[in-house]
Amino acid sequence: MKIVADENMPLVRELFSPYGEVTTCPGREIDSQQVKDADVLLVRSITRVNAALLEGSRVRFVGSATVGVDHVDQHYLEGRNIAFANAPGCNANAVVQYVLSALFRVRPDWLRQTVGIVGCGNVGGRLYRTLKALGVDCRCYDPFLTVEQIPDKCSFEEVLDASILCLHTPLTSSGPHPTYHLFDEQVLRRFSPGGLLLNAGRGAVVDNAALLELLPEYAWQVVLDVWENEPTVSLPLLQAVNIGTPHIAGYSWDGKINGSRMVRDAFCDWLGESQPCSSEKTEIIDLIQMSSLGKAVLAVYDVAGDDRQMRAELLGKGESIGMAFDQLRKSYPQRLEFQHYRVRGCSDRTLEQQLAALGFRSG
Ligand SMILES: NC(=O)c1ccc[n+]([C@@H]2O[C@H](COP(=O)([O-])OP(=O)(O)OC[C@H]3O[C@@H](n4cnc5c(N)ncnc54)[C@H](O)[C@@H]3O)[C@@H](O)[C@H]2O)c1
Numbered sequence: 001m002k003i004v005a006d007e008n009m010p011l012v013r014e015l016f017s018p019y020g021e022v023t024t025c026p027g028r029e030i031d032s033q034q035v036k037d038a039d040v041l042l043v044r045s046i047t048r049v050n051a052a053l054l055e056g057s058r059v060r061f062v063g064s065a066t067v068g069v070d071h072v073d074q075h076y077l078e079g080r081n082i083a084f085a086n087a088p089g090c091n092a093n094a095v096v097q098y099v100l101s102a103l104f105r106v107r108p109d110w111l112r113q114t115v116g117i118v119g120c121g122n123v124g125g126r127l128y129r130t131l132k133a134l135g136v137d138c139r140c141y142d143p144f145l146t147v148e149q150i151p152d153k154c155s156f157e158e159v160l161d162a163s164i165l166c167l168h169t170p171l172t173s174s175g176p177h178p179t180y181h182l183f184d185e186q187v188l189r190r191f192s193p194g195g196l197l198l199n200a201g202r203g204a205v206v207d208n209a210a211l212l213e214l215l216p217e218y219a220w221q222v223v224l225d226v227w228e229n230e231p232t233v234s235l236p237l238l239q240a241v242n243i244g245t246p247h248i249a250g251y252s253w254d255g256k257i258n259g260s261r262m263v264r265d266a267f268c269d270w271l272g273e274s275q276p277c278s279s280e281k282t283e284i285i286d287l288i289q290m291s292s293l294g295k296a297v298l299a300v301y302d303v304a305g306d307d308r309q310m311r312a313e314l315l316g317k318g319e320s321i322g323m324a325f326d327q328l329r330k331s332y333p334q335r336l337e338f339q340h341y342r343v344r345g346c347s348d349r350t351l352e353q354q355l356a357a358l359g360f361r362s363g
């Protein structure tokens with residue numbers, strides 16, 4: 001069996017070589033020539049999977065080690081009887097931890113403010129439950145969920161009243177509630193001046209040109225992990241935001257590995273074989289002298305480092321912005337999630353409980 005895979009899918013050789021011959025290449029270079037005699041195609045979000053790529057190939061299974069599926073024409077795959085699997089929820093912890101780091105970095109007193117969450121699935125729902133455990137006032141907009149699923153469900157108008165807005169929707173352009181430019185000029189104008197807007201869903205959920213134009217007037221704080229027209233992001237917008245990162249919110253090591261494993265497991269199901277179990281030991285790192293929640297979060301993951309690196313690599317790059325953006329993602333360092341950290345010697349009971357709510361170990 002011939003398996004063609006994006007080289008940025010960690011452990012792909014280890015996980016898939018028991019089933020066939022694995023060839024890897026950069027995701028943006030996967031073309032119809034490379035896949036024409038492949039049986040299996042494994043991608044991440046930067047490879048467009050559609051008729052142009054697959055027509056005439058013998059591909060029977062497509063796996064995407066991602067949550068988002070806006071790069072995949074699932075309708076085409078169904079029509080050609082090509083099996084498809086993605087990795088729902090694989091990186092939800094990573095994105096929640098990114099959001100916490102960004103909030104502590106940009107607005108240290110955020111725990112006392114109202115956080116609006118738009119899109120309450122794996123990421124938004126986990127963020128909601130984490131914030132509730134910390135006692136934060138939340139309101140949630142997700143037209144596809146019930147109040148039983150999300151007790152703080154509210155209308156779109158109400159979510160726009162929050163002082164902090166976190167966007168975690170997929171990118172959709174059809175259906176009853178499409179998200180493409182959901183935050184267009186009119187909607188952005190309804191968001192409180194001075195509010196904090198964070199987008200870690202998909203870039204085009206926010207009209208980036210309108211955001212850039214309105215920013216001086218509304219003095220929002222802005223955190224963007226995702227951008228319109230990635231990898232060619234707007235440099236004026238990067239300069240205007242408080243935190244800008246190259247679509248790495250979900251790039252914890254755990255999140256990326258989960259993505260690869262979930263696709264391997266779905267592939268085994270499709271083959272009718274049992275899923276191999278993994279017996280990996282969790283690496284534990286000790287943290288000491290953590291006097292506050294913000295200190296512990298930023299000690300483990302400080303989003304400001306990713307922001308600095310993005311500015312250093314992209315600003316002044318001219319035509320090679322896209323290459324620099326892709327390179328930052330490709331060479332992203334290993335980032336371990338909070339569950340790998342044990343906080344020692346914490347004498348404050350409330351802080352200890354809050355740390356536990358975020359997934360830190362105690363001991
Ligand atoms: N920045 C990153 O690294 C990163 C990582 C993971 C996911 N993502 C993106 O974030 C999105 C959400 O991830 P997830 O794991 O929570 O996905 P999910 O499918 O579990 O949840 C998405 C939620 O959005 C809701 N939704 C859909 N349309 C909506 C609308 N118009 N308004 C409000 N809510 C709406 C859905 O009902 C669902 O509950 C993904 O689709 C992906 O595009 C980005």
Ligand SMILES: O=C(O)[C@H](O)[C@H](O)COP(=O)(O)O
Nearest residue numbers: 044045046066067068250251
């Ligand atoms: O959809 C997802 O899972 C995330 O956006 C993910 O982090 C995308 O990463 P990529 O596939 O672009 O490497």
